Amino acid sequence: MAKAISMREKKEKLDTVTIYIMGQGYKVPSSLTIMKAMEYAGFKLKRGVGCRAGFCGACATVYRKLGDYKIYANLACQTKVEDGMYLTQLPFVPANKAEYNLDEIKPSASTMLRFYPEIARCLSCNACSRVCPQDIQVMDYVQYSLQGQIEKAAELAFDCIQCGLCAIRCPAEIPQYHVATLARRLHGKYHMIAPDTLEQRVKEIEEGKYEKGFEELMSLSEEELKKRYVARDFIDQKKA
Amino acid sequence: MIRGYPESMRKSIDKVNKTRDKRIDQIMKDLTLEEREKVLKEFHPDYNPAYKRTISWGQNKGDYVPNEVADILESYPIYDPDEIDLSQIDYDVGILIIGAGGAGTAAALWSVYSGVPNDKILLTTKLRLGDCNTVMAQGGIQAADRPEDSPLIHYLDAMGGGHFKNKPELVKALVSDGPKIIKWHKELGLMYDQNEDGSFVENAGGGTSRNRMHCAKDYTGMEIFRNLKDEVINNEIPLLEFSPAVELLKDENGRVAGALLYNLETKEYSVVRAKTTILTTGGFGRLHIAGFATTNHYGATGDGIVMAYRAGAKLRDLDSTQFHPTGAAFPEQIVGLLITEKVRSLGAQVLGKNGEQICYPLEPRDVEAASIIRVTKSTDNYVETPTGMRGVWLDSPLIEEIRGKGTIDKNLAAMKRMFARFDIDMTEDPILVHPTLHYQNGGVELDENGYTSVPGLLGAGEISGGVHGKNRLMGNSLLEVNVFGRRAGITAAKEYKRGKKPGKLTLSHVKKTIEQLDALNIKKKRFSPIILPEYRSEAVRDRLIQLFESSL
Numbered sequence: 001m002a003k004a005i006s007m008r009e010k011k012e013k014l015d016t017v018t019i020y021i022m023g024q025g026y027k028v029p030s031s032l033t034i035m036k037a038m039e040y041a042g043f044k045l046k047r048g049v050g051c052r053a054g055f056c057g058a059c060a061t062v063y064r065k066l067g068d069y070k071i072y073a074n075l076a077c078q079t080k081v082e083d084g085m086y087l088t089q090l091p092f093v094p095a096n097k098a099e100y101n102l103d104e105i106k107p108s109a110s111t112m113l114r115f116y117p118e119i120a121r122c123l124s125c126n127a128c129s130r131v132c133p134q135d136i137q138v139m140d141y142v143q144y145s146l147q148g149q150i151e152k153a154a155e156l157a158f159d160c161i162q163c164g165l166c167a168i169r170c171p172a173e174i175p176q177y178h179v180a181t182l183a184r185r186l187h188g189k190y191h192m193i194a195p196d197t198l199e200q201r202v203k204e205i206e207e208g209k210y211e212k213g214f215e216e217l218m219s220l221s222e223e224e225l226k227k228r229y230v231a232r233d234f235i236d237q238k239k240a
Numbered sequence: 241m242i243r244g245y246p247e248s249m250r251k252s253i254d255k256v257n258k259t260r261d262k263r264i265d266q267i268m269k270d271l272t273l274e275e276r277e278k279v280l281k282e283f284h285p286d287y288n289p290a291y292k293r294t295i296s297w298g299q300n301k302g303d304y305v306p307n308e309v310a311d312i313l314e315s316y317p318i319y320d321p322d323e324i325d326l327s328q329i330d331y332d333v334g335i336l337i338i339g340a341g342g343a344g345t346a347a348a349l350w351s352v353y354s355g356v357p358n359d360k361i362l363l364t365t366k367l368r369l370g371d372c373n374t375v376m377a378q379g380g381i382q383a384a385d386r387p388e389d390s391p392l393i394h395y396l397d398a399m400g401g402g403h404f405k406n407k408p409e410l411v412k413a414l415v416s417d418g419p420k421i422i423k424w425h426k427e428l429g430l431m432y433d434q435n436e437d438g439s440f441v442e443n444a445g446g447g448t449s450r451n452r453m454h455c456a457k458d459y460t461g462m463e464i465f466r467n468l469k470d471e472v473i474n475n476e477i478p479l480l481e482f483s484p485a486v487e488l489l490k491d492e493n494g495r496v497a498g499a500l501l502y503n504l505e506t507k508e509y510s511v512v513r514a515k516t517t518i519l520t521t522g523g524f525g526r527l528h529i530a531g532f533a534t535t536n537h538y539g540a541t542g543d544g545i546v547m548a549y550r551a552g553a554k555l556r557d558l559d560s561t562q563f564h565p566t567g568a569a570f571p572e573q574i575v576g577l578l579i580t581e582k583v584r585s586l587g588a589q590v591l592g593k594n595g596e597q598i599c600y601p602l603e604p605r606d607v608e609a610a611s612i613i614r615v616t617k618s619t620d621n622y623v624e625t626p627t628g629m630r631g632v633w634l635d636s637p638l639i640e641e642i643r644g645k646g647t648i649d650k651n652l653a654a655m656k657r658m659f660a661r662f663d664i665d666m667t668e669d670p671i672l673v674h675p676t677l678h679y680q681n682g683g684v685e686l687d688e689n690g691y692t693s694v695p696g697l698l699g700a701g702e703i704s705g706g707v708h709g710k711n712r713l714m715g716n717s718l719l720e721v722n723v724f725g726r727r728a729g730i731t732a733a734k735e736y737k738r739g740k741k742p743g744k745l746t747l748s749h750v751k752k753t754i755e756q757l758d759a760l761n762i763k764k765k766r767f768s769p770i771i772l773p774e775y776r777s778e779a780v781r782d783r784l785i786q787l788f789e790s791s792l
């Protein structure tokens with residue numbers, strides 16, 4: 001497709017590339033991310049934008065490059081534009097999330113299958129892992145979920161930012177990232193048990209053990225409080 | 241480009257890589273209190289009068305704040321109050337929660353836990369659920385749950401960090417609820433990092449005297465938020481996305497009684513009436529205070545402080561703004577994004593262009609930021625990028641020299657991934673940093689139950705002021721969001737049960753605002769809340785016209 005070039009674009013002095021946003025060509029500075037390039041081109045973003053830092057998964061973008069049959073996908077806020085990219089953002093990913101009461105279920109294969117029976121349909125095609133912008137082995141965590149290896153599934157899926165790209169590519173129609181949430185929550189609740197010291201501290205606070213101490217600290221003048229602050233001892237700052 | 245860096249920067253990197261062995265045991269001295277004060281006065285943006293002025297009207301008239309904050313407070317509404325029909329109510333609820341970040345979702349859940357039927361709640365948010373500062377938090381959340389720690393020590397740390405200007409009751413609430421919040425999170429199934437023996441991994445943070453920073457790798461905020469979000473859906477709490485509030489509504493008794501929402505896609509407004517309204521709209525990073533790039537999400541435009549101020553709520557501590565010492569300065573595509581403090585906690589040093597240390601790496605945030613600005617502004621010991629951005633090196637490879645191979649993979653996966661996307665390997669080469677706008681220290685004044693100074697209006701989270709005084713410690717805001725989100729939810733549930741119905745809705749407070757603004761004779765009319773920052777190129781903005789709406 002030949003792009004029409006306006007007089008304004010001809011005058012642009014910056015080093016530019018041509019990208020096609022939903023089919024329409026724009027000349028944009030070559031140093032920009034896809035997200036900033038769209039804004040430069042004149043889009044006021046509402047969908048497909050969020051943290052702008054690779055953490056929220058709102059900006060999933062699918063693209064091809066001229067003369068290259070491959071489909072690429074990445075985060076618009078973390079990907080530099082390339083000449084000849086033609087792209088579209090995913091404004092929304094339709095994917096059902098099951099509803100459950102975590103207190104009433106157990107970490108097991110049958111739980112995973114009860115809420116997401118479609119995981120049994122996984123074809124092991126690996127399309128999900130290949131598209132994941134976080135380089136997560138998505139197929140593997142789906143398989144672990146199916147086998148009831150909840151811990152492995154949860155850990156593999158930990159870096160998921162819920163962009164939904166995997167679900168869009170899946171021929172078995174699995175909403176992988178929701179499966180991952182269930183696995184992580186089951187693992188976090190039932191396997192990663194909090195140390196007793198936590199419960200003890202909560203109890204102490206509820207029983208009012210620190211009330212006197214607070215009363216005293218809160219009655220101090222700023223000068224006296226400063227003295228206490230400066231005199232604090234430090235413990236274990238080099239360890240975790 | 242050689243492994244992500246242009247040749248011009250490579251020369252300096254070679255020096256950094258060559259001096260690493262010599263530096264490994266070299267400890268920079270931290271500054272004395274007098275030296276700290278000097279560098280702050282000379283180089284911290286908070287102390288630069290060019291960036292600040294006083295608020296010219298209203299309950300905080302005379303407060304000295306950043307120009308950008310004064311600008312949004314001295315702005316006209318973005319709609320015409322005379323065009324709004326308040327007689328037609330679109331949503332009539334018990335509790336309206338504005339802003340679905342960490343604080344908003346926590347408030348919604350605790351309203352439900354406290355017995356409010358879910359269909360009596362409305363949670364509304366600006367963009368997609370998950371567009372918020374909470375998901376971006378990397379480092380951790382503080383809670384004093386170890387035997388050698390106590391809420392009292394946490395209290396002292398937080399007060400000292402805030403230069404003793406915090407509101408004591410709020411700090412007491414913050415630290416006393418800390419362990420309870422972690423317990424709640426564990427019930428929800430959060431995967432906080434644990435050691436082999438089952439104890440929590442708890443790191444040190446700037447200004448803490450005990451290790452109490454709980455974390456979930458460097459995705460702590462994401463792990464918290466995706467669990468709260470999952471629970472909001474499981475509890476079927478009614479949610480509106482892409483529907484920012486643009487104004488609070490009051491009733492004839494002067495009580496806040498709901499809000500005016502705007503559908504970003506269909507462009508229609510809707511009217512919400514509520515017995516209690518909770519403001520949880522977060523911070524103001526996208527105002528780019530003092531011209532700085534920011535770590536904050538796209539929707540962090542300080543809308544809540546504008547709406548609250550017009551409704552008569554007291555603000556506090558907005559004179560101090562948190563600049564994070566280490567934002568990315570290269571590559572261009574990620575300028576301003578956060579390089580978590582954890583990189584320095586794990587051992588990375590801060591270096592000038594020849595590879596020598598320029599300051600102690602773990603000064604309090606304001607001092608560290610000022611020390612780096614000093615180097616880039618008043619010396620030639622900085623590194624300049626091809627686009628003219630100045631920065632100093634953060635020697636990340638040193639982390640693995642000290643703690644062994646694999647440390648970065650295990651503890652800084654998000655950071656490593658961010659640089660790898662631009663062909664930079666932070667385990668092999670240092671990364672370039674410059675201070676960046678990070679956190680709104682002050683905001684709407686609250687009490688420990690979440691009440692603002694205006695009846696009917698509660699608040700929680702980064703929008704609020706008082707918890708952190710003049711300076712927030714890392715890890716205390718994720719805690720604040722949960723503690724005060726929870727408290728606001730519980731308070732709103734009590735108000736709900738008390739059952740006073742709101743009276744007739746009005747925008748008279750906004751009309752009064754307009755009168756006060758008229759009296760100021762501001763030359764250039766501005767409009768707020770900002771809702772979305774403007775990043776379109778000037779060439780495009782010069783040509784914008786309205787077609788369809790004006791022909792109606």
Ligand SMILES: Cc1cc2nc3c(=O)[nH]c(=O)nc-3n(C[C@H](O)[C@H](O)[C@H](O)COP(=O)(O)OP(=O)(O)OC[C@H]3O[C@@H](n4cnc5c(N)ncnc54)[C@H](O)[C@@H]3O)c2cc1C
Binds near residue numbers: 543
């Ligand atoms: C990059 C980064 C790293 C951080 N790291 C840490 C850390 O390690 N530890 C720590 O304790 N803190 C950290 N913080 C700070 C902490 O994450 C935030 O202060 C906190 O999460 C704020 O939570 P919140 O719920 O108040 O606001 P947010 O989470 O920002 O949520 C506010 C919500 O309100 C919405 N909103 C805004 N305006 C409107 C409107 N007009 N109408 C409707 N909705 C609106 C927003 O879109 C957003 O969804 C970090 C912050 C950032 C940016």
Ligand code: SF4
Binds near residue numbers: 136159177
């Ligand atoms: S697992 Fe799926 S939703 Fe999660 S980051 Fe990867 S592609 Fe996105």
Ligand code: SF4
Binds near residue numbers: 125138166170
């Ligand atoms: S894309 Fe779907 S079917 Fe293919 S491996 Fe992934 S989960 Fe299985």
Ligand code: FES
Binds near residue numbers: 051052078
């Ligand atoms: S905008 Fe959040 S990941 Fe790109």
